[in-house]
Amino acid sequence: xxxxxxxxxxxxxxxxxxxxxxxxxxxxxxxxxxxxxxxxxxxxxxxxxxxxxxxxxxxxxxxxxxxxxxxxxxxxxxxxxxxxxxxxxxxxxxxxxxxxxxxxxxxxxxxxxxxxxxxxxxxxxxxxxxxxxxxxxxxxxxxxxxxxxxxxxxxxxxxxxxxxxxxxxxxxxxxxxxxxxxxxxxxxxxxxxxxxxxxxxx
Amino acid sequence: xxxxxxxxxxxxxxxxxxxxxxxxxxxxxxxxxxxxxxxxxxxxxxxxxxxxxxxxxxxxxxxxxxxxxxxxxxxxxxxxxxxxxxxxxxxxxxxxxxxxxxxxxxxxxxxxxxxxxxxxxxxxxxxxxxxxxxxxxxxxxxxxxxxxxxxxxxxxxxxxxxxxxxxxxxxxxxxxxxxxxxxxxxxxxxxxxxxxxxxxxx
Numbered sequence: 001x002x003x004x005x006x007x008x009x010x011x012x013x014x015x016x017x018x019x020x021x022x023x024x025x026x027x028x029x030x031x032x033x034x035x036x037x038x039x040x041x042x043x044x045x046x047x048x049x050x051x052x053x054x055x056x057x058x059x060x061x062x063x064x065x066x067x068x069x070x071x072x073x074x075x076x077x078x079x080x081x082x083x084x085x086x087x088x089x090x091x092x093x094x095x096x097x098x099x100x101x102x103x104x105x106x107x108x109x110x111x112x113x114x115x116x117x118x119x120x121x122x123x124x125x126x127x128x129x130x131x132x133x134x135x136x137x138x139x140x141x142x143x144x145x146x147x148x149x150x151x152x153x154x155x156x157x158x159x160x161x162x163x164x165x166x167x168x169x170x171x172x173x174x175x176x177x178x179x180x181x182x183x184x185x186x187x188x189x190x191x192x193x194x195x196x197x198x199x200x201x202x
Numbered sequence: 203x204x205x206x207x208x209x210x211x212x213x214x215x216x217x218x219x220x221x222x223x224x225x226x227x228x229x230x231x232x233x234x235x236x237x238x239x240x241x242x243x244x245x246x247x248x249x250x251x252x253x254x255x256x257x258x259x260x261x262x263x264x265x266x267x268x269x270x271x272x273x274x275x276x277x278x279x280x281x282x283x284x285x286x287x288x289x290x291x292x293x294x295x296x297x298x299x300x301x302x303x304x305x306x307x308x309x310x311x312x313x314x315x316x317x318x319x320x321x322x323x324x325x326x327x328x329x330x331x332x333x334x335x336x337x338x339x340x341x342x343x344x345x346x347x348x349x350x351x352x353x354x355x356x357x358x359x360x361x362x363x364x365x366x367x368x369x370x371x372x373x374x375x376x377x378x379x380x381x382x383x384x385x386x387x388x389x390x391x392x393x394x395x396x397x398x399x400x401x402x403x404x
Contacts, residue, residue: 167373
């Protein structure tokens with residue numbers, strides 16, 4: 001199992017056109033890595049799908065490892081934006097939790113490739129995988145602390161709660177998003193809402 | 203990414219000695235797959251570590267795929283036994299949840315290899331991975347239904363709750379077990395207990 005080192009050369013695009021090309025490469029990488037996995041994907045397949053010359057790839061990325069790593073970060077962004085859009089106008093934190101779970105399950109259903117890539121990152125880019133969830137958890141923790149500060153939820157261990165609630169979404173997304181879609185995302189979100197509103201106690 | 207098919211030839215040991223040899227092979231496989239991953243591990247490395255002749259391997263398993271698959275099932279067993287031992291004398295379901303979370307985090311800390319192997323199963327044996335969590339969830343769901351039947355917890359969507367609570371344990375185990383051990387398992391379990399006892403509502 002290879003554990004790739006993180007590298008941060010400055011290959012960020014300087015122009016809008018460069019930004020578009022980089023984005024095309026990331027989108028092609030998403031489809032190739034998502035369909036075939038990291039090991040079976042070559043840079044040539046990514047550039048062919050992106051309709052970009054092989055040499056152009058190296059203007060933006062050092063290696064296959066680096067485009068994979070950039071893709072995982074990009075996907076963290078996409079995931080968080082997707083959820084934020086669907087949660088931002090929730091009237092309170094508990095309602096935001098309900099909508100967040102629903103949004104995550106729907107995200108998993110519509111972005112199986114992304115889900116797959118994040119899972120593979122555990123093995124080919126463990127630090128990118130960890131950063132993906134750390135970023136998630138930092139935002140989540142802050143949201144919970146803010147909500148407790150506003151008196152919307154009981155104060156408590158925001159860090160533990162953040163990781164616990166990420167686990168809730170990821171596993172409901174895996175089971176009822178990626179594996180099968182037999183259950184309504186709304187009903188699953190309602191079950192979580194009920195748990196967070198009332199606890200389990202009789 | 204290879205997706206291995208499930209096979210079920212009858213190679214189960216017929217004698218206690220056979221059972222011991224099979225167990226030795228599984229333990230060697232656990233260490234090799236855990237340290238080096240599926241792809242970088244060979245059957246020869248497993249048999250050398252187990253101090254068993256190469257031909258003997260094939261008495262018990264068809265292939266590297268099959269020993270990996272058997273190992274994932276074995277680990278599901280080990281994980282559930284570990285938790286059951288620590289939860290079985292809990293006075294009620296909420297207390298069982300607290301002890302279960304604590305046990306899972308401690309399990310993750312003491313069995314990083316196992317954790318790693320289950321995560322890799324997503325890619326090399328997705329059906330074994332799914333079976334691992336399905337077995338977990340079936341037992342969890344039944345426990346929740348029984349507890350609701352006894353009036354220890356509120357009735358509710360036991361299937362959704364089971365998957366949500368598995369996610370809680372897996373992510374707390376990943377973050378505070380596998381990635382770092384800076385926080386006390388007891389405190390994390392208390393945070394989950396508080397959430398399940400009282401919910402999040404102000």
